[in-house]
Amino acid sequence: MRCAWLGCLVWGSLLIAGGPQSAINVNTRYTVESVELSGAEESRISAGLRREMARLRGEKLNPSLLEDLARRIRRELQVRAVTHLVLRGDTPEHVKVVFEVKGRPRSYEISVPTFLYHAKQGWSAAVEGTIQVSEHRLTAGVVSDGDALAERYAGVNARYENRRLGGSERVGLRLLAESYHQQWNRATRLAAPEAIEYTSPIYRVRQNIEPTITIALGGPFMLSVGAGFQRMEPDYPAGPGTESANALSAALRVHKRIETSGAGRHDLNGGYGLRAATRVLDSDYVYNRHHMEMRYVYENGRHAVVEHAMAGAIGGRAPLFERFVLGTSSTLRGWNKFDLDPLGGDRMVHNTVEYRYRMLQAFYDTGAVWSQGQPAVARHAVGVGLRQNNFSLAVAFPLRDSRVEPVFILGMNY
Amino acid sequence: MTRRRWLLAAAVIPVSKVFSAASLSAYWDGDNIHVAAPHLHFLTGRPLERLKNGLSAMFLSQLTLSTDAHLTVFRRVPERFVLSYDLWEEKFSVTRLRGNPRSVSHLSSEAAEAWCLRSMVMSAAGLDPSRQFWLRLELRATDPREEAAVLGEPGINITRLIEVFSRRPRSAQPHWTLEAGPLRLADIRKSTARGDQSG
Numbered sequence: 001m002r003c004a005w006l007g008c009l010v011w012g013s014l015l016i017a018g019g020p021q022s023a024i025n026v027n028t029r030y031t032v033e034s035v036e037l038s039g040a041e042e043s044r045i046s047a048g049l050r051r052e053m054a055r056l057r058g059e060k061l062n063p064s065l066l067e068d069l070a071r072r073i074r075r076e077l078q079v080r081a082v083t084h085l086v087l088r089g090d091t092p093e094h095v096k097v098v099f100e101v102k103g104r105p106r107s108y109e110i111s112v113p114t115f116l117y118h119a120k121q122g123w124s125a126a127v128e129g130t131i132q133v134s135e136h137r138l139t140a141g142v143v144s145d146g147d148a149l150a151e152r153y154a155g156v157n158a159r160y161e162n163r164r165l166g167g168s169e170r171v172g173l174r175l176l177a178e179s180y181h182q183q184w185n186r187a188t189r190l191a192a193p194e195a196i197e198y199t200s201p202i203y204r205v206r207q208n209i210e211p212t213i214t215i216a217l218g219g220p221f222m223l224s225v226g227a228g229f230q231r232m233e234p235d236y237p238a239g240p241g242t243e244s245a246n247a248l249s250a251a252l253r254v255h256k257r258i259e260t261s262g263a264g265r266h267d268l269n270g271g272y273g274l275r276a277a278t279r280v281l282d283s284d285y286v287y288n289r290h291h292m293e294m295r296y297v298y299e300n301g302r303h304a305v306v307e308h309a310m311a312g313a314i315g316g317r318a319p320l321f322e323r324f325v326l327g328t329s330s331t332l333r334g335w336n337k338f339d340l341d342p343l344g345g346d347r348m349v350h351n352t353v354e355y356r357y358r359m360l361q362a363f364y365d366t367g368a369v370w371s372q373g374q375p376a377v378a379r380h381a382v383g384v385g386l387r388q389n390n391f392s393l394a395v396a397f398p399l400r401d402s403r404v405e406p407v408f409i410l411g412m413n414y
Numbered sequence: 415m416t417r418r419r420w421l422l423a424a425a426v427i428p429v430s431k432v433f434s435a436a437s438l439s440a441y442w443d444g445d446n447i448h449v450a451a452p453h454l455h456f457l458t459g460r461p462l463e464r465l466k467n468g469l470s471a472m473f474l475s476q477l478t479l480s481t482d483a484h485l486t487v488f489r490r491v492p493e494r495f496v497l498s499y500d501l502w503e504e505k506f507s508v509t510r511l512r513g514n515p516r517s518v519s520h521l522s523s524e525a526a527e528a529w530c531l532r533s534m535v536m537s538a539a540g541l542d543p544s545r546q547f548w549l550r551l552e553l554r555a556t557d558p559r560e561e562a563a564v565l566g567e568p569g570i571n572i573t574r575l576i577e578v579f580s581r582r583p584r585s586a587q588p589h590w591t592l593e594a595g596p597l598r599l600a601d602i603r604k605s606t607a608r609g610d611q612s613g
Contacts, residue, residue, distance in 0.1 A: 086468025
């Protein structure tokens with residue numbers, strides 16, 4: 001507990017030190033006349049990003065949107081910096097926007113995509129290094145994650161990505177390889193032998209190879225199709241031999257951002273994913289896993305409201321890593337996932353409503369995770385915290401009849 | 415005059431020359447201490463370039479009062495201002511962020527600078543009118559893009575972080591420090607300006 005308080009203090013001071021950069025700019029009353037990219041050919045950025053740049057034309061100037069676009073151009077081009085200028089337009093009350101690309105494309109990058117402390121589940125972290133040559137990106141990383149699944153997985157991963165397969169901007173390829181060692185909570189170890197008829201036994205090593213093709217369907221829609229070849233080594237020498245869970249996968253995603261004429265901004269992200277493991281792929285497990293989610297964010301000035309709903313169902317016998325878990329750093333915050341269901345469930349619904357004012361946030365989570373044939377029990381949690389960019393510090397309270405026990409969560413990208 | 419005093423004088427003259435170029439003055443309205451620095455022009459260089467490019471620029475300021483020649487802090491007031499430049503009207507707009515945000519627009523650069531300084535007000539409560547005190551005004555421009563480059567959607571970008579720290583960002587960012595003192599409230603009383611903070 002002392003560590004948690006110390007962490008809160010350090011993190012809180014970091015958050016406050018960052019401070020928000022307000023987008024108070026008198027030029028927001030002017031209309032964007034044109035948008036240009038300087039220092040790089042427009043063809044080097046994706047069609048989707050070019051469309052978003054074009055959409056600025058005819059709209060009122062929105063500095064936060066320009067900063068967001070500059071960040072995304074920089075990430076796509078892998079250059080040192082992308083700045084933006086606003087110049088007086090050719091017609092009165094109009095302005096021109098120029099994105100300036102600075103520096104040559106960087107061929108390597110090191111990042112920390114996950115860094116998280118959960119008072120009940122401990123630390124999770126990942127570090128990645130990426131090398132880019134032309135359209136080819138090769139990323140290697142190390143990870144130890146005790147948050148997302150019923151297992152804690154630690155190990156290495158590597159992926160190859162080509163966002164313009166065959167020169168087409170609409171088609172991309174990703175090849176992912178992972179090798180993880182597992183650690184299991186005591187409650188999961190005790191419960192697993194009793195559940196062998198509807199899930200896998202616990203395993204000590206899990207390896208995965210997953211090729212995926214992504215296709216931009218036009219408009220806000222993106223389709224991914226692929227396959228996953230998971231191989232699990234049993235935890236006990238006397239257990240079953242190496243097992244496999246080989247599945248076909250498909251996912252449809254939609255992303256829509258709407259800027260209103262006022263200060264409001266709507267952002268909608270949604271998707272449906274299906275994984276179907278079949279004997280055709282020589283899988284020991286046969287199942288289908290459906291998962292859908294919708295995240296809507298409305299921002300107006302310093303206020304923001306986030307609504308995030310998701311649901312999932314599994315038919316058949318799926319291994320432990322496929323089962324749904326709630327009580328993580330982003331779902332039913334404050335609850336211990338091993339108290340809810342140490343093996344995860346094959347049915348799940350969850351909803352989060354979050355209100356943010358500047359860096360302050362308050363949230364309400366509700367959801368249920370259960371297995372077929374069992375009753376679904378809805379749980380609720382509330383919490384408050386601080387959020388700045390990707391960093392967040394929250395104290396969450398699971399709503400129980402018996403007692404109030406705060407749980408601290410801090411980190412980024414959750 | 416001893417050799418030590420000559421050396422001391424040689425060291426002090428350039429410093430005092432810097433401060434005399436933009437001196438800090440203060441007055442007391444009976445409740446609050448106000449500051450003025452008519453020769454301080456901070457809308458120059460990179461911040462001005464950023465403003466003329468249609469972007470906003472943020473300035474952080476800190477007014478510190480000490481009763482022992484800047485050794486310890488008696489009172490400190492931080493302040494934040496966001497400025498922007500109207501590309502068509504060629505006038506500046508300022509918003510003070512601390513407390514109840516206030517904005518003014520259609521200002522010249524000198525008027526915008528003066529408005530920021532007028533907004534830096536410190537309560538004189540608890541300070542004996544006959545007691546000596548010293549004032550220090552610190553002002554610096556911030557670069558919000560550095561933060562955005564390090565913290566992106568994929569998490570912390572270590573490569574970018576190394577680049578930022580390998581430069582000299584703080585010294586490269588424009589900053590100004592002005593000092594005044596020793597002063598006494600009894601000496602800087604200005605009865606006509608009581609409570610005036612308007613722009």
